Amino acid sequence: MLMLDDVALHCLLKRDRHPGVTVADATSRDSRGMTVTLRAGAAGTVCGLEEAERIFTLLGCAVDIAAASGARVETNDLLVAARGPLASLTSGWQPAQSLIEWASGVATATADFVAAARAANPGIVVACPRKAIPGARPLALKAAVSGGAVVQLGASPTPTLILAEHFAFEGAASVRNRVAQMRQTDPARPVAVEVETLAHALAAADLGADMIQLRKMRPEEVAATARSLDRGWTGQLIAAGAIPISLAAAYATSGADVLMTSMPYHAPLADIRVAFERD
Structure with missing residues (x-):
């Protein structure tokens, strides 16, 4: 610990x-x-x-x-x-x-969220982001883990995250180049791509992302994305945002593999x- x-x-x-x-x-x-x-x-x-x-x-x-x-x-x-x-x-x-x-x-907010999510989907993974309250990161991560969340997805090494802004400002070609560069530099490190739309999620899958992180999508949007990606992509789908406990069940049954919520940090x-x- x-x-x-x-x-x-x-x-x-x-x-x-x-x-x-x-x-x-x-x-x-x-x-x-x-x-x-x-x-x-x-x-x-x-x-x-x-x-x-x-x-x-x-x-x-x-x-x-x-x-x-x-x-x-x-x-x-x-x-x-x-x-x-x-x-x-x-x-x-x-x-x-x-x-x-x-x-x-x-820790209590995290534990309550985990309980609500797993009551709806026992296999769901609950995570809290490593980006926490400024100055309180070590304690925040310890508290999240104490509540039953994970703070690192998968085995080491930590995935490299390409933010949604790269799609918005540089386009899919730039993201493709970044993914290729990361594969060449560190082949063992998973590549995660953050997106805000279904179209960008499908593009990220085509570019070979190991993980696709859906930023602040509603449960029904996550579900639609999961259905579209289920046609051959085998990576990990992450629903991310300040997901409240009241929506834990809806997100847990949306088709996402992981729920990443920052809500507990503001409990x-x-x-x-x-x-x-x-x-």
Whole structure:
């Protein structure tokens, strides 16, 4: 499982620490022993507990986590318990809470989408794009994986993507040249072509694309494209966009092989409740 490194966690501590308390002196100020607990305020899929554990560890606290990223939890379930000086706990609880709130919100939305899509089509693959919230990509990808999505299609190496703009501004001949160049440069790397219309999807298939990514097409448009491509093209068809949970079933039964949704990255925060107790 992916995990944010200490550099990123130190940045969170520097930005979100309790006013008046620095990371450097948090382990030395106020020796009163306290425990802070973080609990689930609602049922959902959690993510980021390992990073929260590391945040408190960096501040000199003893920490236990009660679940791993990707676990399903219920209301009031214990997630994290950290013990240490009050100054250390007040430096760490807000960064830890914020991180778990955002990551668990993404993980829960992803898990709900996966469940809705697979209820309609058990074989559908759900993916989240590697292009995520600026500055939050590592945590976003971890949260998506925790919710049951994939963030890389197929085996290594990662496919090369030709964007839809190449069709729009340069035409099919230019796309053909790009595909041929990629085949020559790296024959083992799959080639994906992004399109916005049925005509461009058919052209991409004729050009030898291994994957065709349908950008922001409606379910009925995806279905029409899938039917047209079913006449001999054997590649992977991807429906991509900010697909909401309410349309997961419609897309899952449209004929696409993969649903790639960015919706979870904009999900509401999970409810994470914090309480302090004196030892």
